[in-house]
Amino acid sequence: MTSASPRLRFAPSPTGYLHVGGARTALFNWLYARKFGGAFLLRIEDTDRARSTDESTRAIFEGMRWLGLDWDEEVVHQGANLERHQTDARALLSAGAAYRCFCTAAELEERRKTAERGAFKYDRRCDRLAPDEAARRAAAGEPFTIRFRIPDGTTEWEDMVHERVAFPNKDLDDFVILRSDATPIYNLAVVSDDIAMRITLVMRGDDHISNTPKQILLYRALGQPVPQFAHLPMIHGTDGRKLSKRHGATAVGDYQHMGLVPEAMVNFLALLGWSPGGDREVLTRAELVELFSPAGLQKKAAIFDPQKLEWMNGQHLSLMPLAELEPYVTPAIVAAGLATPESLDRERERYLALLDLLRVRARTVDDVVRQARPYFPGALEYDEAAVAKHWKEREAAATLLQDVHAALAEAADWSAEALEPLLRELAERSGVASGKLFQPLRVALTGLTVSPGIFEVLVMMGRELALERIASAVSWLRGAGRR
RNA sequence: GCCCCCAUCGUCUAGUGGCCUAGGACAUCUGGUUCUCAGCCAGAAAACCGGGGUUCGAUUCCCCGUGGGGGUACCA
Numbered sequence: 367m368t369s370a371s372p373r374l375r376f377a378p379s380p381t382g383y384l385h386v387g388g389a390r391t392a393l394f395n396w397l398y399a400r401k402f403g404g405a406f407l408l409r410i411e412d413t414d415r416a417r418s419t420d421e422s423t424r425a426i427f428e429g430m431r432w433l434g435l436d437w438d439e440e441v442v443h444q445g446a447n448l449e450r451h452q453t454d455a456r457a458l459l460s461a462g463a464a465y466r467c468f469c470t471a472a473e474l475e476e477r478r479k480t481a482e483r484g485a486f487k488y489d490r491r492c493d494r495l496a497p498d499e500a501a502r503r504a505a506a507g508e509p510f511t512i513r514f515r516i517p518d519g520t521t522e523w524e525d526m527v528h529e530r531v532a533f534p535n536k537d538l539d540d541f542v543i544l545r546s547d548a549t550p551i552y553n554l555a556v557v558s559d560d561i562a563m564r565i566t567l568v569m570r571g572d573d574h575i576s577n578t579p580k581q582i583l584l585y586r587a588l589g590q591p592v593p594q595f596a597h598l599p600m601i602h603g604t605d606g607r608k609l610s611k612r613h614g615a616t617a618v619g620d621y622q623h624m625g626l627v628p629e630a631m632v633n634f635l636a637l638l639g640w641s642p643g644g645d646r647e648v649l650t651r652a653e654l655v656e657l658f659s660p661a662g663l664q665k666k667a668a669i670f671d672p673q674k675l676e677w678m679n680g681q682h683l684s685l686m687p688l689a690e691l692e693p694y695v696t697p698a699i700v701a702a703g704l705a706t707p708e709s710l711d712r713e714r715e716r717y718l719a720l721l722d723l724l725r726v727r728a729r730t731v732d733d734v735v736r737q738a739r740p741y742f743p744g745a746l747e748y749d750e751a752a753v754a755k756h757w758k759e760r761e762a763a764a765t766l767l768q769d770v771h772a773a774l775a776e777a778a779d780w781s782a783e784a785l786e787p788l789l790r791e792l793a794e795r796s797g798v799a800s801g802k803l804f805q806p807l808r809v810a811l812t813g814l815t816v817s818p819g820i821f822e823v824l825v826m827m828g829r830e831l832a833l834e835r836i837a838s839a840v841s842w843l844r845g846a847g848r849r
Numbered sequence: 850g851c852c853c854c855c856a857u858c859g860u861c862u863a864g865u866g867g868c869c870u871a872g873g874a875c876a877u878c879u880g881g882u883u884c885u886c887a888g889c890c891a892g893a894a895a896a897c898c899g900g901g902g903u904u905c906g907a908u909u910c911c912c913c914g915u916g917g918g919g920g921u922a923c924c925a
Contacts (some may be wrong), residue, residue: 379925414925471923478922485850486921511923528854537852537921545923552925576853576920599855599918606917634861637874641862645873664862667918671860674875680887727888756885789884804884816886 372404373566376430376437377411377556380422383617384429386670387571387601387609390635394598395569396435397636397658407563408437413555429618433628434651439563447559451550454558454588455512455543463587464543466500466510467492488513488540512544514554514584521579526567526596527663533579541580553577557584565593572597596660599639600667609670621675625730627694629686630679638668648681680729688718695721698735704742720826723818737817741827746813746835748842755815756805757843763806764843769796770807771836780829782821789820810839 376392378384384392392408399406408430412418423442430437458464469492478486492500493515504510516539522532543554550558560568575597585592603613615621621631633649641664642649642657649657683691699705710717720741721734728734740746748757757763773792777784793803804820811832817823824832 381925411925417924467923469923474923487851531853533853539921542923547923549923551923556925571919572854573919574925577925579853597854602918604860608918637861639861644863647861647874666855668862669860671875674861677875684888727886729887733887799884801884808885814885816888818885818888820884 370566372399372402373407373564374399374404374569375407375409375560375563375565376435377409377559377570378426379411379414379417380419380426381414381417382422383425383619385609385616386618386621386635387616389429389433389435389618389631390601390638391569391571391598392430392435393433393632393635394596394640394663396437397655398567398569398660399438400655401658404567405438406435407439407441407565409440409559409563410442411552411555411559412443413550413552415549425617425619432622433618433632441559441563447555447562448549450562451555451558452544452548455550455554458514458543458584458587459512461587464512464514465493466495466504467513467542468495468500468503468508468510470509490515490540493540509546511542511546513540514543514580514587516540516580516583521582523578523582523592523595526569526594526660527599527665528572528575528597531575531578531597533576535579535583538579538583543584553580554584557581557588560593561585561588561590567594567596569596569598572599596663599664601638602667602669604669604671606669613670614672625698625732625735626675626679627682627686627691627731630675630682633682634675634678638670639664648678648685650686676729683725683728683731683734688722691721691725692718694731695734698731699738702735702739704735704739704744716826723822723826727816727818737812737814740812740814740817740823740835741831743831746838748809748813748839749815752809752813752815756809760843764840766796766798766803766806767810767836767840767843770803771833771840774824774829774836775833777829780825782819782825785821785824807836810836 374395376388376395378388378392396406398404410418410423410426412423455464459466467488474488477489492510492513500510516535519535520532521535521538522530525531541553542551544550578595578597582592601609603609605613609616615624618631622628629651632651633654636649636654636658637647640658641662642659643662646657696707696710699710700707720738724734724737728737769792770789773788774785777788789803789807790800793800796803805815808815808817808820808823811817811820811823811827818826827835
């Protein structure tokens with residue numbers, strides 16, 4: 367074994383969308399390859415042609431790209447590797463490591479049913495067939511599968527996360543490697559493909575741990591070097607069971623549409639089942655690569671906590687460079703009908719300042735959009751709770767807001783420094799605490815109870831829009847808003 | 850049934866025999882915060898699954914139990 371650079375792969379089957387569990391597996395493979403200067407390959411494992419779809423393949427590519435997990439080589443089967451799989455199966459057959467089995471699926475099913483308490487194991491009856499009889503029956507066109515013969519002994523390996531794992535071979539079943547229609551079974555296909563792609567480290571979910579001894583035996587029978595293995599813990603839902611649709615969003619695309627940012631998703635997923643040690647938690651992709659080490663890989667299954675994911679997304683929203691955040695927010699702003707890409711571009715500086723102002727209080731891109739609405743022209747909807755709380759006495763609120771409007775209309779300088787004393791004096795003259803003025807004003811300007819500081823809102827909104835919003839609030843209070 | 854894997858606050862985790870009166874983060878609760886909070890600050894509550902060993906000394910090493918998970922297909 368040379369110290370050549372490692373080659374890893376992520377090999378999802380295209381039978382659905384990219385699942386967060388799969389994404390996490392892909393992420394660790396990617397992290398390892400990027401950290402240790404290896405190659406990260408993406409292989410679409412469509413051994414099961416019936417369930418595989420092109421749509422799934424596209425969804426996987428899209429999910430991977432969104433997460434920023436770039437791959438160095440790509441393999442999509444489309445049956446192209448079938449011939450190699452068959453060649454490997456036949457090589458095993460002629461080398462005597464496998465044998466033809468004429469038992470039909472129906473017969474097997476029947477025997478399984480009558481076996482004691484689910485303790486079924488193939489009895490090797492076809493392995494006891496005389497070689498010439500087997501050859502004769504095959505030549506006569508009788509359908510058969512090819513079964514791998516499990517040798518005696520123990521199969522063990524040094525797992526990168528579990529250390530030594532051992533399986534007594536007597537507990538393994540002679541498994542089928544080639545179906546009666548000459549298509550390969552998963553265990554053969556993976557080994558054959560991993561050999562062809564010269565994979566040196568197989569990193570996958572630990573639900574594959576019991577496939578590993580079978581695959582190691584296959585490598586040996588094929589006379590090929592056995593790669594290293596790393597079996598990652600699973601991700602469970604909040605009820606402790608394997609993550610599934612019941613737990614809500616499980617496709618990475620769902621999170622994209624929920625306003626999550628890939629940096630946060632990657633960060634969160636990396637910390638599910640891995641730790642850099644110490645207290646560091648909010649990390650960029652580059653820091654993750656820098657810090658990554660298989661020593662921090664966890665053995666225990668982790669529960670997916672959407673709340674922490676949201677919190678982490680908020681952290682990334684606040685910490686990432688504005689220029690990186692902008693491309694995530696703009697499509698959502700446009701989709702909400704607040705502006706066009708062109709209009710945002712014309713006022714880019716002001717737009718970025720707005721994002722900077724809003725992102726602190728946001729956990730998702732959707733939160734940013736919701737908070738951004740008041741700063742763009744167009745009628746506001748007043749939040750019910752906000753109205754109930756701060757515009758309780760409608761006429762009084764209207765009067766107060768009218769005074770604010772009058773005062774602001776005469777402001778010589780539209781800056782936070784000038785506006786603050788102006789409004790505070792007005793509050794004093796009106797005999798109300800400043801908060802009793804700022805809150806109704808906040809509702810008038812934003813329709814919400816939560817916003818940045820009131821002077822920052824005023825400045826960001828600009829004189830014209832701000833005055834217009836206050837005037838609309840006054841007429842709403844005196845007109846349509848009245849019951 | 851059989852085989853394999855796993856086990857620190859509710860959750861993600863730090864911890865590699867004495868630094869542990871077990872640390873951090875999310876969530877929860879409390880208090881503070883020139884105007885709001887979903888922001889910020891301060892604080893509280895909250896865990897080494899059980900039993901045996903090994904050792905001067907176990908969260909840490911070993912064994913057994915218990916619990917959880919995975920596998921046991923002509924699925925992947």
